Structure formats: structure tokens, C-alpha cells
Amino acid sequence: MRKSRPALIAVEGVNGAAVAEAARKALAEAGQPRRGGVSGWDASGVFGELAVAEEDEAGLPSARTLLLLYANDLAFRLRWEIKPALQDGRVVVAAPYVESAIAFGRAAGLSSKWLKALFAFAPRANETRYVAAGIARPGVPTSGLLEFISLRRAKLPQGMTREKLVQGMRAHLDACAKKKK
Amino acid sequence: MPLPNKRRRARQHFSDSGKPRGLLVAFEGPDGSGKTTQRKLFKTWMKAEGFDVVSTKWNSSPLIKPLIKSRKEVHALSPEEYSLLHAADFRHRVEHDVLPALWAGKLVIADRFLFTGLARDVARGLDLDWVLKLYQPLLWPDLVFYFAVSPTTSGRRVMAERMPNYYEAGQDVTNVDDPVESYQRFVTRVIREYESLAVIFNFITVDAERSISEQHHQIRELFREGQRRPWPEWNLDAVAEWLSLKGNGA
Numbered sequence: 001m002r003k004s005r006p007a008l009i010a011v012e013g014v015n016g017a018a019v020a021e022a023a024r025k026a027l028a029e030a031g032q033p034r035r036g037g038v039s040g041w042d043a044s045g046v047f048g049e050l051a052v053a054e055e056d057e058a059g060l061p062s063a064r065t066l067l068l069l070y071a072n073d074l075a076f077r078l079r080w081e082i083k084p085a086l087q088d089g090r091v092v093v094a095a096p097y098v099e100s101a102i103a104f105g106r107a108a109g110l111s112s113k114w115l116k117a118l119f120a121f122a123p124r125a126n127e128t129r130y131v132a133a134g135i136a137r138p139g140v141p142t143s144g145l146l147e148f149i150s151l152r153r154a155k156l157p158q159g160m161t162r163e164k165l166v167q168g169m170r171a172h173l174d175a176c177a178k179k180k181k
Numbered sequence: 182m183p184l185p186n187k188r189r190r191a192r193q194h195f196s197d198s199g200k201p202r203g204l205l206v207a208f209e210g211p212d213g214s215g216k217t218t219q220r221k222l223f224k225t226w227m228k229a230e231g232f233d234v235v236s237t238k239w240n241s242s243p244l245i246k247p248l249i250k251s252r253k254e255v256h257a258l259s260p261e262e263y264s265l266l267h268a269a270d271f272r273h274r275v276e277h278d279v280l281p282a283l284w285a286g287k288l289v290i291a292d293r294f295l296f297t298g299l300a301r302d303v304a305r306g307l308d309l310d311w312v313l314k315l316y317q318p319l320l321w322p323d324l325v326f327y328f329a330v331s332p333t334t335s336g337r338r339v340m341a342e343r344m345p346n347y348y349e350a351g352q353d354v355t356n357v358d359d360p361v362e363s364y365q366r367f368v369t370r371v372i373r374e375y376e377s378l379a380v381i382f383n384f385i386t387v388d389a390e391r392s393i394s395e396q397h398h399q400i401r402e403l404f405r406e407g408q409r410r411p412w413p414e415w416n417l418d419a420v421a422e423w424l425s426l427k428g429n430g431a
Contacts, residue, residue, distance in 0.1 A: 049248055053247070058243040058273070058277070059273070061244060062276055062426055065272045068268050069265070072262050072266050076262055114314065117314040158425055158427070
């Protein structure tokens with residue numbers, strides 16, 4: 001039997017719940033025989049473990065350290081979730097994928113050159129969808145990458161407020177979405 | 182404060198001859214090269230000479246080390262994941278241990294530095310340019326002592342004490358079941374990469390086949406010559422980035 005054409009769909013955005021919802025929708029559009037699943041962030045569990053670590057003693061991780069950990073998690077997802085589904089000729093949705101992490105890095109003041117080099121191992125998505133919804137309010141349960149790292153556990157540059165960070169991330173993702181159109 | 186101002190502040194701070202400037206000395210080499218023994222002797226000597234000494238070891242960030250340890254135990258890391266986690270561990274230590282100590286004018290002794298990541302990751306088949314980028318902005322030591330031994334000596338010294346573990350033996354990339362045989366193959370690759378790095382980055386090579394005492398005296402002489410080097414300007418980006426984080430819980 002001939003395999004169907006594989007596809008990697010990236011869903012990017014700052015709101016974890018909205019990204020997850022858009023990912024489910026994208027996968028549903030693929031039709032049953034082609035569905036290869038949704039690959040969400042922290043499949044490797046590094047951020048879950050970080051959430052319970054003794055940060056008071058160790059010190060908060062910077063945006064750069066967090067992005068190295070995110071890249072590690074993405075390498076894990078590519079190895080165990082994304083590439084196997086593609087090899088099997090299926091549609092796999094990565095939510096989030098590379099651009100949301102780059103948006104976080106840019107908003108935190110890191111160079112786009114370094115960020116692109118960091119994620120050079122990740123294959124280009126066949127299609128990228130951008131979710132416009134804003135970040136969840138503080139205190140609202142959320143499972144989003146950017147909400148986790150921007151609201152809870154990042155040591156950010158002096159003067160960088162949560163609002164400025166979210167604005168920066170959204171501006172980057174909006175610019176990516178416009179460019180795509 | 183914008184980044185150019187931070188760079189200016191960093192340059193002024195490290196060029197101020199009126200106060201002791203921080204020094205970073207790295208000890209590099211394959212397993213079994215005796216660098217830890219020499220690092221300890223050096224530390225004792227430096228303390229006796231009146232230096233305020235801080236040590237940092239490879240893979241020792243209290244935040245990241247447990248993540249690496251649990252994944253190593255179940256052999257769950259690909260070369261890319263191994264590399265990225267060690268780069269995260271390194272960055273966290275640079276920001277929380279190394280740069281604060283250097284800024285305070287202390288002597289930082291590193292038992293392995295970023296060159297360990299480069300040598301091992303390239304020996305695992307990763308691209309040197311990509312791995313080097315993971316460690317940017319780069320922080321160059323004032324001195325790098327490279328302890329040169331043959332693969333045979335490294336293997337003999339390691340096996341005399343313990344059986345190398347799965348990743349030390351490079352079994353994740355050699356596909357050799359016997360850890361001893363795998364170690365010999367892997368350390369040969371690691372040493373080859375170290376030798377290239379020694380040329381590119383101007384390491385001070387110590388003949389680690391010589392006696393402990395001979396090596397220590399050679400290190401003393403080399404340190405006396407090397408400590409007068411000017412502060413490496415190419416560290417400005419790393420220091421400026423750290424300064425920009427300093428007020429936010431650093």
C-alpha cells in the first residue's frame with residue numbers, strides 16, 4: 001500500500017490553551033488515516049522537573065538557559081514523536097514548534113542569529129499557523145510554554161516586565177504571520 | 182541600561198589596575214589525564230599565595246545536573262540532547278557562579294570548561310560550529326591547561342579505578358557492547374578533537390604522562406607567565422549580558 005504524503009504543521013502562539021485547541025483542530029482536518037498526533041512542549045519532562053526544582057538555592061535560569069532546555073525538549077520530540085510520524089507518512093502537529101521559542105528569545109533581547117543557529121537542527125514545517133489569542137491572565141491554569149517561562153521561572157533583563165515581554169513575543173509572531181501572508 | 186553601556190562598564194571594571202581583576206583558569210583533558218589531581222594541587226597553592234579561589238566543575242549546576250543525571254541513568258539522550266543539556270548546565274553556572282566570582286576579583290578554577298563540551302560532542306558526530314554556537318556568548322578563560330595523554334594511558338588509568346559508564350565510554354555512539362573497548366574507541370576520538378582545539382584556542386599543553394610533581398611545577402611556572410595577560414576583550418558580550426540580568430535576581 002502506498003504511503004500518504006507526510007506533513008509537519010507548526011502551531012505558534014503565546015496562549016497555551018489556544019495553541020492546544022488550534023493543534024487539535026489542525027489534526028482533525030487531516031482525516032483519520034493520516035493523523036500522526038500532536039507533539040506538545042515538554043514531552044521530555046525537563047520543564048516539569050524544573051518546576052519542582054529548588055531554585056532558591058540554584059538561582060533562576062535566564063532566557064538563554066531556558067531556550068537551551070527548550071531546544072533539548074524539541075530534539076526529544078523530533079526523535080520520538082515528530083520524525084517517526086513523518087516517516088510513517090502521517091500529519092503531525094507541533095504545538096508549539098520553533099517560532100514561539102524564537103519569539104520569547106527575541107523579546108528577552110537575544111540575537112536572532114543565535115536563536116536561528118540554536119534551532120538549526122529542526123526541519124522546516126510544511127505549514128505554520130499563528131494563534132492570535134493573548135496570554136492567559138495570571139493565576140489562570142495554563143499549560144503554555146511562554147506562559148510558563150515568562151510568568152513563572154525566568155530571570156529576565158533589568159526593566160523587562162511581563163507586559164513588555166508578552167508584547168515583544170506577540171509582535172514577533174504577528175510579524176511572522178504577516179510575512180507568511 | 183542598554184547593552185553598549187554594559188559593555189563599557191565591563192571593560193572599565195576589568196581594566197581597572199587599582200583592584201585585583203578576576204582570573205579564570207581552566208583544566209581540560211580526557212578522563213584519566215590527571216587534571217583533577219592537578220586542579221586540587223593548583224588550588225591549594227593559589228590559596229597559599231593569597232588568592233580568593235572559587236572552583237566550578239563540569240555538569241554541576243544544582244538546577245540542571247539532576248535533569249542530566251536522571252536521563253543518563255536510563256540512557257535516554259541522543260547526542261543533540263546530551264549536548265544541549267550540558268550547554269544549559271554550563272550557561273547556568275557561568276551566570277550564577279563564574280561571572281559573579283570574576284566580577285568580585287576572584288580566581289575561578291574550572292575543572293573542565295566549554296572545551297569538554299566541544300571535544301565530546303564533536304566526537305559524538307555533531308558539527309563543531311553548531312556546538313560552539315550553543316556556548317555563545319563565549320567566555321574565554323585567561324589560561325587553559327590541557328593535560329595531554331595517549332588513549333592507552335587514559336584507558337589504563339580509568340580502568341584501574343572503575344568501569345566507565347555508558348556515556349563516558351561513548352556507547353551511545355560506538356554501538357560497542359563492551360564498555361572497555363568502547364571507551365578506547367571513544368577516547369581516541371575525544372583526544373583527536375582536543376588536539377585540534379588545543380591548536381585553535383591556544384591551550385597550554387601539559388605532558389600528563391610525566392610525574393604529578395613535575396606537572397605541578399610546570400603549571401606553577403606557566404601560571405606565573407600567563408597571569409599577566411590582559412583581560413580578554415572578546416568576553417565583553419558575555420559579561421554585558423550577565424550585567425543586564427544582574428538586577429533581576431542574579
